[in-house]
Amino acid sequence: MQRGLVEVLILAVPAGLLGTWIVLRGLAFFAHAVGTAAFPGLVLADGLGFAAPLGAFGAALLFTGGNAALGRGRDRERDSVVALVLVGCLAGGVILASDVFGSGANVETLLFGSLLLVDGGDIALAAVAAAATIFATALAGRRWLAHGFDPGFISSPRQAALLDAALLGLIALTSVAALSVVGALLVSALFVVPAATARLLTRRMRSWQAASVALVAAEGTVGLWLSAKTDAPPGATIACVAGAAFAAVALGQAIARLPRPALVATGTLVALALLVGGCGQPGSGDDGKLAVVATTTQIGDWVREVGGGAVAVDQVLQPNTDPHEYEPRPSDVEAAAGATLVFASGDDLDGWIEQIVSDGGSDATIVDLGAAVPERLPGESSGAEASRYDPHWWHDPRNAEAAVREIGRRLASADPSHRREFERNVSSYLSRLRKLDAGIASCVGSVPAGRRKLVTDHDAFGYFADRYGIDVVGAVIPSQTTQAEPSAKDLSELVGLIEREKVEAVFPESSLSAKVAEAIANQTGAAASYTLYGDTLGPAGSSGATYLGMEAANADSLVRGFTGGRHGCRLRP
Amino acid sequence: MRRAMLEMTLLGLAGGALGCWVVLYELSYAAESLAHSIFPGLVIAAIAGVPLLYGAAPAVVVAALAIAIASRLPGVSREVGVAVVVTTMFGLGALLALSPDSPPGIETLLFGDLLGPADADLAAAALLVLLVAIALRLLHGRLLAAGFDRASTRALGFSPALLDAALLILLAAAIVVAVQGLGNLLVVAVFVGPAATARHLTDRIGPMIALSATIAVLAGLAGLYLSFYAGTAAGASVALAIVAFYLVSLPLGRLWALRPARRAPAGATIV
């Protein structure tokens, strides 16, 4: 957060200054375009492992050069060409990210910015951009102004072209510096909107420039604060703040032209509204409980069961959030900073927890529960989702038992005063767990072996299938993570597979879009209405809101699917 | 796969035909801005679980009004007004879509979900093709005349402003339908690329429209095949295929322009 703030404040200088030129010279679209064009460069840099600004700047330069090469004439075709180039850049970036480098999750961060992405290099770049802009404005400011009105007046054509190229180049440089904070698509939030707002306030160049810089700094700061509070990307929050400021100034000016009584009335109304709707800070109190962080929903459920009232659990993932795609948020870093223990699932499912803990400067111990479980299945051997073991170990109750025991041990050693309570909770939970295990085994066992075929779009059920003798036939997304976007090829292969295996049901995972699986069901006649809980628990109030509930619900859905809806499993979790 | 091909064909027909007017009337920037500014409407509709159209329609109205008002402010040019409104609305959409409370899968609004069209989506696409076909057939002569010489439309007996409005409304409707399959960020490709490509290959409006629709469908199917064989993301593959077709047409167009002129003999009959 601090780094982001420093970056934004430094950027305020070039962004504010250049913003005035952008508004004056009609370069708003160019500024937006150069950011967008940098996107594939960012993806390339991210994937190949070289510095992001380099990739971005390279792409931005290419775009600027190409733009200039197309000429300044109002060619009827030029608009279309630029639009196509931008779309091409976006599409290229998406394909690079999702299929070549498998970094699909980062796409949104690159497009909309991230507080946690800003590093020392970005700040240095911002400082360079600021210095260059100040220098250039002092030197060429007057000519840039004149060129806007009458290109041939002050300078020779060659001089003019050079100076204008310098302006475009500076915009490109500063846009690249801003990319980590606001993302490739919302560069205008810093470069155009504040300058436009400032223009409403003053027309004189000096005061306009000053107001513009001040507005960028203010809006950037408020936007960053909002981003940290709501965990939304900073580019989006800054854009909203900037837009709101513009609207407020415009509205204020319109109101100011009203006669005096109306003015007073409006002023009091606004003040009242602000007081009433005033931002209430959510209170945070700890009251002396042991502070623990759990990564996945299942682990969170276990820790709460074992820890009871003695432990304050902060659970990072929420129901139906995909753990493979998760991008850490500032609030997670804050929570980790104050925790004593961190329980993680392991096997690359939640590798991001290490960064969260280190970012927060926390001295919490990370407990890898996955490392301690008895039953292990091999993971994907290659590709972006490769890992040594299949990470979905919790679906085998024997593993769950080992994990719960480990949780109990760790909590007890961190807080010995509650050791008895923890041990009691562990044993009562485990007896429920074993009862459920037996119930599922007998229920699934009642289905003839040849009909126990599971077709699902998430290979999360390897352990469950292994434990209860179920055949996993195929998957819509044939990998153990959900990062890759489905391709037409995978779908077609799967339809063929279903028809060959003659299954009665397909099982879309609850935290993914069911539309794709539904399409398959339409083509093959297999039912698609059963949901399974794969990566996470279900939301509060659903059948899968707890671990035990999840396994029972899954068993019921599966058996119904195998038997064509004729019977399920009646289990009490 | 077949459903995806069907949807792509429908979207290509509508987008390619309408795209010719988008290009001739230089509405590429407007199309892109329109697509971006309806994003918050789409997100709200998706969160509320209602059809996207119910979110997109009010968003378009809000955006149009906001742009009109913003452009009137002193010191704010139309370009800046559009930039302010679009950036704010797009940012708002991103805020709603990417905050932790929103349901997963909102990303499909950004990049499209070509591979799993529901029956409702296919029906909407088919309806769009019908609408575009009827509207373009009816308005063809006037669109052609107004694009050629806006000032003379009065003499010819109609108002160019109404025509502009009709075109924009048609474009907005097309974007709303197409955004489901191609996504908010890439939808502009189908409206700009095939038409610009066709322009390189012909000098007549009739063939241009037919060629554009054909190219749109071909590029769309090519993109789907690319996705099929190379396993790449579907929506992005279609967009790249469209861009590729355009790039290929550039040298072709230059060759075409160099063909020997088919002029009439110099002594044409004089009145």
Next chain:
Amino acid sequence: MSVEALIEAAGLEAGYDGLPAVAEVSFTLAAGERLALLGPNGGGKTTILRAVLGELRPLAGTLRVAASCGSVPQTERSRLDYPVSALEVAMMGALSRLPWWRRPGRVDRDAARAALARVGLESLADETFGELSGGQRQRVLIARALVQDARVLLMDEPFTGLDHAAADRLEALIAVLAEEGHGIVIATHDLEQARRWDSVLCVNQRQIAVGPPEQTLDRPVLEATYGGAIVEIPGTGGRAILPPHHHHH
């Protein structure tokens, strides 16, 4: 025998955004009359044409246009790359006669061909508009106005960039059209040109004079129109117009 008046203007004032660009315009255009609008660039000729077309609402005065007007504008660069043939441009004129749900059909296509034939371009009907010469483009636009059945033709600087042969052809065409009863308004800044028509209206942000050229185009009028000195060129008997010069005292 009274000749019908196609256009009647009295004290007409027209402009943009509420500010008048031209004022005190009063004239009538009769059927068969060729009227030149003479004046410097920016003097208000195009404004008058746009007001007659109905694009601009009069700010003051009256304007009665009793017949349909066809516009023959200057061809700007953007229209040269439009994907239309000469025939398709001519056909645009048919739109004035069709309700919005009807498209131009066979009848209109034949009318367009006939109009192109009248202006001497039937062999170029299928050529791309942008590939025609300047003079040919002018004639295509005239054909468009003919398809429109316009009684009045409004031509904006039609002779610009035409060589002598093309200019002669155009002049002959205009004469024929006038004989058939069309009223023709020709905006021009060329003085010699203006002398050849039936009447001339001198305008420089306000109307200076109107009437037959021999009576109207005297020295004071020309000076007021062009804001400069008229000089007799010795030896040739011709006149030249000098740009406005500053008096230094």
